[in-house]
Amino acid sequence: MAALFAQLEPLLAQVQKPVQYVGGEVNSQLRDFDAAEVRWALFFPDAYEVGQPNQGMAILYELLNGCSSAPVSAAGPDVADDWLLAERTFTIWPDLAELMRENGILQFSWESHRPVRDFDVLGVSLSTELGYTNLLETLDLAGIPLRSESRTEADPLVIAGGHAVFNPEPVADFLDAVVLGDGEEAVLRISGLIRDHKRECGMATPGSRERLLGRLAESGLAYVPAFYDVCYLPDGRIESVRPNRPGVPGRVAKHVLLELDQWRYPVRPIVPLAETVHERYSVEIFRGCTRGCRFCQAGMVTRPVRERGIQTIGTMVADGLAATGLAEVGLLSLSSADHTEIAEITGQLADRYTGTNVSLSLPSTRVDAFNIDLANELSRNGRRSGLTFAPEGGTDRMRRVINKMVSEDDLIRTVEAAFSQGWRQVKLYFMCGLPTETDEDVLGIADLAFRVIEAGRRAANSRDVRCTISIGGFVPKPHTSFQWAAQADAETVNRRVRALKDKVRADRRFGRAITVRYAEGEPGMVEGLLSRGDRRVGKVIENVWRGGGHFDGWREHFSYQRWLDAATAAGIDLDWYTIRERTQGEVLPWDHLDVGLDRAWLWQDWVDARDGSEVDDCRWAGCYDCGVCPDLGVATQIGPTKRALLPLAVAGPAGAANGV
Amino acid sequence: MQQPPPAQRIRLRYFKQGPARFASQQDFARAFERALRRAHTPMAYSSGFSPHPRISYSNSVPTGVASRAEYLEIALARPIDPELARAELNRVLPRGFQIMAAVEADGGALAESLTHSLWGIELGVAGLAEATAVFLAADEVIVRRMGKSGVREFNVRETVVALEAESGAALLRAVTGPGKIVARPSDVLAGLCAVSPALAIPGVPLATRLAQGSWVDGQVHDLFGPSESLG
Structure with missing residues (x-):
């Protein structure tokens, strides 16, 4: 274990829940830092117990560490090699943070306990606005200047993603770049761009940082707040937001990942030693939602709906359980009962796992009898x-x-x-x-x-x-x-x-x-x-x-x-x-x-809201022109696939399935 | 759901060291159950609505203390070779935990065989030998321990069976025995400081349970291993 752990260890004996800081969990990846060209510190601005179960972190961690989602990845996406790695970092509780400041120890990564400052990129997962103060706390403990404008070639790039960054403006001064939408392809492409830039220009030469940010902005991969000027009207409202340098797009579009069956992540999620808020293996059965609930930001910013097929889901569940030893599976999405093959998925998974010690959960809150049928399936032997x-x-x-x-x-x-x-x-x-x-x-x-x-x-x-x-x-x-x-x-x-x-x-x-x-x-x-x-x-x-x-x-x-x-x-x-x-x-x-989203459509939906007019889901009632598919060149990707779960591979050496 | 009785019980001795010493007993229990599933160990389960794998833990070390002599017992649904179970578990356990030995259990209660512990505490401070002598000479050494229900005062001397500062004072060796409140390494240090206020112990020294078993002829006879004697 490198650098900071020896200094940190005596302090850990003096704080609450020290195990959360030690890393080395099952499925964590300690890779050769010096051999890699682009090194990400993935940062969740909350305590370990909240951040570690985050699905977005888990996906990007495996992707950046080149974890294979075989057999698909070999022919599929450009999966990382040795040139790329990711470690994790979380906001440190005040008891340890105070001791670290007293002892001059900087914010560290969980894998190698190396200063976060040493990484090329600090990748921030911003899922809630109430994490913004933790962003500042961790930047400060990391010795990274709070404001983008104060950072130099010696500092990591601070790049944020997640649902909160669909309006990053309150934290715009603290971020170097922002990635909108699905992160899978985006982090790989951004990593490639950083690698090329490092090879061509190095990172240490003066001006290199700004040129790199320029490349990121011009490519449309990321939004770079510093390249936009905001002007205000005398009454305080915004007059305009405009690019302040040539080549930067006037509007930045979100990333949309298609063909989710090709992106089977996470398959080997980290199994925490410390207790966390969710202790289960989660499979995202689809992404996006077009129910059109007018209050719901998640449903509006993740369109269109893209399903994973039943076979992919079944394989991910089996592999995920084998790799983690977890006993609970969550079939996640924004409205899981809406998957076109949800009855087959729950029924066949219940057939497979009833009588074992694996429990299945479907966090669906849909108000209809079908939803109860699904719940009944998942609680065949259990208590209702x-x-x-x-x-x-x-x-x-x-x-x-x-x-x-x-x-x-x-x-x-x-x-x-x-x-x-x-x-x-x-x-x-x-x-x-x-x-x-x-x-x-x-x-x-x-x-x-x-x-x-x-x-x-x-x-x-x-x-x-x-x-x-x-x-x-x-x-x-x-x-x-x-x-x-x-x-x-x-x-x-x-x-x-x-x-x-x-x-x-x-x-x-x-x-x-x-x-x-x-x-x-x-x-x-x-x-x-x-x-x-x-x-x-x-x-x-x-x-x-x-x-x-x-x-x-x-x-x-x-x-x-x-x-x-x-x-x-x-x-x-x-x-x-x-x-x-x-x-x-x-x-x-x-x-x-x-x-x-088409702004005129959105305004009309606001007018309709006040009139009490409803709009049905485009998956079964036809397109109502919200604008997402034509604007982003994407389409809804749903089943049914009319397939069944693939048979299970033979279990491990000491015996058959872990049944009772 | 009623479950059949176990077909076999296996006792395991395991190490907990390095950063893993910061795991609490609950943390270890969760990690161990997951390791059992990854290793496909054919566990026996408890009866009832939410069956649990049948594992008996005993006398776990306090969080932050390392151990080379932790014991637990597992109940299995079908008999397996204890050595195979050990190898499979070691393949999947988190870093810092290691099963050192596995034997079929003889039927007695695990806790009854684990009455005494030998602890090693890495210190290296001046005046340790003198403080140890004063401690051993005292009938009563009152210390305070912060618990879930507040601060408790108790006599730490009562459960310290033996105490010795190694030459050069780099290592303090302590044997604790049964009692109402069994002394932990931190209590022993607090007791030393209580009888010898001049003693300056920096931070939280590394403590390790070196052996656990019965107390025979002035030695802790480890339940599985060779006894490790004082001095």
Whole structure:
């Protein structure tokens, strides 16, 4: 083990959960650093326990380390060789960070415990806005200047990707480049470009860094914020965002990966020694979603839908279990019940794994009887404890606004079916603070829950049925139909949720069968500021971090007051960024970033939302011209493939399958 | 779900060293269960809705302490060659964990055979031999330990059966025996500091459990291995 570990080891004995920092986990890759030409430190700006299970990190880690997804890769993508490697790094908890600063130890990589500064690229996975302060914390501990403009040829390139970077403007000053969309092909092509640049110009010569960023921007592979000037109107709105050097595109498009069957990652994910938030092997069964929920950024920025076939999924599950020894499999996507062959996938996997100690899970929240059939399949021998559905809105009117096409009667029929088939608890997800929402819409959630319990008791012929209502505060997100909407202020969200809780509690017939879970509205205001903020908001993030703020996604570390004070000090009006409705003509901070959606279509969808007009899924109701496929030159890729799982390969030497 | 009784039990002695010493007992247990699945070890499972592989752990070292004498017992659904099981597990265990020996269990409870531990603590500080003498001469040495339910005070002297500073004071060897609260290496160091306030111990010294078993004729007889005597 290199350099820093010897210095670090005595400190580890003095901190909480030291095992998270030691690396060397099963399937981690310690490769020859000096032999490689392009070295990535993949960074997730949260604690190890949150970042390590991240699917995006796992995919890029295997891809950059040349892990074969055989047999496809040999003939498929240009998979990396010895010239490329990746190690990992995560935000370090304050107890160890303080000791490291005292002892002059820099942020390290998890594999070789080498300073992150020594790598060519710091690849940042930004999946949530509340990780921005951790980005600054880790840059600082790494000895990398916070601002892109202060970095030199001696510093790694700081390149970010992930869902939060569809509006990277609040962190634009801290990033050198931003990759929009699917990262698989993008990281390989960017790596190739960096390798070529290093060979041709070296990295140390003055000006080399800017020339490399120029090549990245001109190629369209990445968005380089420094090459765009933002001008503001006297009233504070943006006047324009324009390139400030020739050859740089006016708009930067997201990357879309096609043919997911050709990209079987991850197949050998790292098995953490420390406990993490997810302890399962996950297969992404498809990417993208066209359900058209108007609040959902993920559904809007990941279009079109691209499925993996049943055979690929079956092989990935078998290989993933063999490589990790995990006992739980998650079939992930944005709405897993929507896979064209989901019944075959769940049925055949259940045939294969029922009676072994492998459990399968399908995180689907679709409100229909089919979803219960799938859940029944996956719990053949197990206990039918709880099912989760996401109506998201409390009344039919509210659900039409958000385009969640499910009626109250649908929901009641669905829960009746669940309770009559042995399920004893349903969890219902809702949002509060949606556009056009009134107090009555939120109180309607209680009425819905009462009907659920009433129908459930009848269907189960038992009083032992429970319903948990989980309420999240709605935050308008860039590139969605609600990107123009006024966010509800924290007081309104808190008042409505408390009124709902009181109404549930006061009901003598059903109140005790219902649990209401909710989060306070204040963190949502900060998330709102960071979601739709512009470059001026960067100063607020920096102020918060300088004032001791980080790990903002953790309730015990989040301080609303610190954010308010930081905004005041930066001259930023929180309300202007959050509760202000935008007009059609306003230049939005992310308008120069192209996810393929036609802006006129998106505006019309916002108009339709307020009229309560619904739009059906293009997979079965025909194209409604959202613009993504023609704009990006892509198409929906779905089955059915009409195939079945491939037979399993023979198990290992000590015996047959790991059955009971 | 009712499961048949195990066909065989195997006892394993394993090492935990290097960075792996920072794994807690729970961390190791998760890693070990996954290793059993990767190695296709034919485990016996508990009955009930969520069957667990039947593994008995005993007297695990505290997090941060290394060990060359950890023991556990696994129950199997069908008999296998213990040596084969050992080889397969060593192929798949995470770095720092290694199965050193595997034998078929005789039926007794593992914990009953593991009453005493020999610890080595790497120190190299002045005044260690003197402090050790004072410690051994005392009837009672009260130390405090931070636990889940707050700070506890207890007599560390009670469970320290033997204590010796190696010549040059590079290594402190301690034997702990049964008691209400069994002393850990950190408690022994705290006890030394309590009886000899001049003793300056830097940071958290590396401690290793060197042997575990019974206490016979002034020696810890390791359950599997050759006994490692004091001095």
